[in-house]
Amino acid sequence: MLLVLTVQALACFTADSPVMLSLPPWYYCYLCAFSSGTSQGVEAVVRAGVGGTAELSCSLTPPSTGATTPNLFPLHVVEWVRLGYNVPILIKFGVYAPRVHPNYKGRVSLTRGASLLVEGLSLEDEGWFECRILLLDRTTDEFRNGTWTFLSITAPPVFIKTPPTFVEVLQGDSLTLSCGAHGNPRPTVIWNKDETPIEKHEKMAVLNGTLSLATVTRETSGMYKCQVSNSEGNLTHTTQLQVKGPPLIIIAPEDTTLNISQDAVLQCQAEAYPSNLTYEWWKQGQNVYHIEFLKTRVKILVDGTLLIPSLVPEDTGNYTCIPTNGLMTSPSASAHLKVKHPARVGRMPRETYLPTGMGGVIFCPVQAEPPMIFVNWTKDGNNLNLDNFPGWLVNAEGSVFIATANDNAVGMYTCTAYNSYGTMGQSEPTKVILQDPPSFSVSPRAEYLQEVGGELVIPCEADGDPSPNITWSKVGPIPRSPYTVLSNGSLLLKPLSKDHQGAWECLATNRVATVGTSPHAASSVSVSTGMNQANVSWEPGFDGGYTQKFTVWVKQTSRGKHEWGSISVPTSKSHLLVTGLLAGTSYQFSVLSQNKLGSGPFSEITSVRTQGHLVLSLVTSLPTLNPPLFLSANRTVLGIVLQWYPPESQATLLTGYVLQARRDRGQWVILNSAVKANQSELLVLMSRSNKLLSEPSESVNVNTTG
Structure with missing residues (x-):
């Protein structure tokens, strides 16, 4: 009999190999042989909490077949299996001790016949379980299976991940606070800052329990709470976040006005983390403890307040408070202190x-x-x-x-x-001494032409008392190419480059005055003409370092060089409308620049012709007069005697002459009084027929110096 059972057990094990437990050989055989049967449902779901006890029901009640048996509970095998496990978690045969899966050792047992009692429940115990009963006293195969029962384990939240209770982070950095928990049902995670739920924010986000801050600011500091909860309970974890950064001024100094000898109190308070605050006060960019008249009088209190007792006029100025804790860039706040006092020198x-x-x-x-x-x-x-x-x-x-x-x-x-x-009171005396200002003994020319790569020396020498210092500078952008000022004041450009091109200024300086060069010539002179007028415009040259003004010079092209007339231009203007010109006549124009140091060179001469009369018949019908001839001037004891000859072959009746004069290079005027002493005047005579005037005669110079 034993031999047969053993063979059956071996055959059964070899064919199926479902179980590796230390049971008698015949036990293995029966388990394999009767591995199928009908289901009898008991319960579908059993709920229990973590750490508690659960009972999964399974009945041993005999089947109602009507047969009688001397034993209400015949010999049987009870097997509890769990979905996902390859071997049963418990097998019980007769009076033998049950065989238990290692994961359930000491925690499972049978109660009330075949029901499974599970103690010390954990979340890992949740799953599907089935009770199987094999009756060994039947002549036919019979294996009674229970329905699958789901063991549901409920558990309050348990933290599996929390941030530190205290966190320090540097202002401007990013920050991540992670919080996670186990529980059944699955816990929800909510973050609060200072008892206020954290809403969705562009710089703050919560994902899967993790709080992320892209950029930490001073306002980020606070108490953060991670709250996890489900139907079984809730937990809270608190993290104190401190943002390290520079101080923040909460009380800034204010502008203050006080009288002399009063005490000044300038407040300045700041807060910071870390709070190892120190305060500095500066006046006009200098530490107050480094200012001679302040360092022994001022006092900086622990809270940052600056005390200045017994004010003096020198205390007036801007004061700046700078709190620092050694982190990043310190802030500052300024105020102006005004000390009222009697006037002094x-x-x-x-x-x-x-x-x-x-x-x-x-x-x-x-x-x-x-x-x-x-x-x-x-x-x-x-x-x-x-x-x-x-x-x-x-x-x-x-x-x-x-x-x-x-x-x-x-x-x-x-x-x-x-x-x-x-x-x-009165000032100390000062002695006024006269000294000679610089004066140029050798001045540079207005313009130099030189090839690139060559050498150019531009002279500039000056005298004065004391001897002046000569400096050169280029007008406009500083040249990248080198240049040298020689010991005699000359400018050396070697080698000459395009970068040197432009306007240069020579300055002569001593302790009484600085003298620059006269202005450069105007350029781009343009003249647009009408019948009796011309609009003159130009580009001003370098002004020599002083305000410059302009004079427009004009003459008829047919006249001699001494016939130029000048017209002053209003200040800051670079154009002038010249009127009183003859129609259809050629004129020459030039522009002269002047500043306080003298006149610059004339501009290039521009020649134009005024527009002629629109109606030619009127022009040809007008009578013409010829000018007087051979005008001369002779000085006598009684004055200047002018002599001339009348115009030749004059068809129009001559009614008289008009005498014009101008002083130096001034405008022509009709002479109606005696010539004044110490003045040089240029006289010109015109023939007259009623209101018709001729062209001027040749002019003569008269000098009345005497």
């Missing part, structure tokens, strides 16, 4: 140098708040009366301006300033 120079023959200023360095009202000056101990010195005046700053410095300016001067608070 600062440090006067012991000597004041004025350029002989030029304008100069005797400075009075006034300090006044409220502003100065007036300044009194003394010269050589007496009140300075400006009425005695033509061209002298006290300007808005309280300094004496002298149009032309001469020996009258030499002396000892003091000034006393006043405002609505009064005065703090």
Whole structure:
């Protein structure tokens, strides 16, 4: 009998090999032989919580076949299987101890016959289970299967991943806070900041329990809570986030106005993390502890407040508060402190140098708040009366301006300033000394032409007392090519390059004045004509460093070189309408530039012709007059005697002559008075027939110097 059972067991194991448990050989055989049967349902779902106990029902009630048996519970095998497991989790045969799967060791047992009791439940126990019962006292194969029962394990949330309880991050960096939990049902994750749910934000996002911040700012600091919950419970994890960054000024200093000798209090408070704050105060870009008149008086309090006791006028200025904690760029806030005081005069120079023959200023360095009202000056101990010195005046700053410095300016001067608070007294005296301003002994030409690659030396020499210093500069962009100023003041361009092309200026400087060059010639002179007028325009040249003005010169092309007339151009204009021209007549135009140092070269001469009369018949019908002939001037003890001959073969009745004159290069005017002394005048005579005038005669020069 035993031999047969053993053979059956081996045959069964070899064919199917479903189980590897330490059971008697015949037990294996029966399990294999009766592996199929009919189902009898009991329960579909059993619910239990983690850590608890669950009972999966399975009945041992005998089948109702009507047959009688001496044993209500015949010999049988109980087997519990779980979906997904290759071997049963429990097998019980008769009185033998049950065989249990290692994962359920000590946690499963049979109760009330065939029901399965599972203790110490975990989420991993959730799944489908089936009870199988094999009755061994039947002559026929009979294996009773229960329906599949689902064991549902419910569990409150349990954190499996949480961020640190305290996080520091540098301002501007990114940040990720991860939070995850197990539980059944699956927990939901909600993030809150300072008790407020975090909504969707362009710089803050929550995905699968992870909170991401693209750029951390100061406002990101706060208390963050990760809340996980399901039907079985909820948990909360808190993270304190601190953003490290530079201080933030919460109380900035304010502009303050106080009287002299009062105490100043300039507030400045900041907050920061880390909070190791220190404060610096600066005045006009310099640390207050490095300023001689402030460093022993000022005090910076722990909260950043700046104290300045017993204010003096020098305390006026801009003060800047700079809190720092050593991170990133420190902020700053500024305020202006104004100290009101009687007007006073600062440090006067012991000597004041004025350029002989030029304008100069005797400075009075006034300090006044409220502003100065007036300044009194003394010269050589007496009140300075400006009425005695033509061209002298006290300007808005309280300094004496002298149009032309001469020996009258030499002396000892003091000034006393006043405002609505009064005065703090008279200044120290300054001695005015005349010295010669620079004057050019050798000036550069207006224009130089030279080939690229060559060498060009442009001379520039000046005299003065003290000897002036010569400097050169290029007008416009600084040249990339090298240039040298020689010891004699000349400009050396070697090798000459296109980069050197343009306007250059020579400056002669000493302690009394700086003298530049005269302006360069105007260019691109353009003339558009009408019948009796011409519109002249041009491009101004380099101004020599001073404001320049222009004069338009004009003459008939047929006249001699001495016949040029000039017309002044309004300041800042580069065009002029010239009127009073003859129709159908050729004219020449040129433009002269001038500044305070003198005249520059004339522009290129432009020749044009005015438009003729539109009606030719009218032109031909007009009578013509010839000018007088052989005009001469002779000086006698009684004056100048002008002599001339009448025009030849004059068809029109001659009624008289018109005498015109101009002073130097001025405009022509009708002479109606005697010629003044010390003036040179150019005279010209025209024939006259009623209102008809001839062309001018040749002119003569008359010099009345005497």
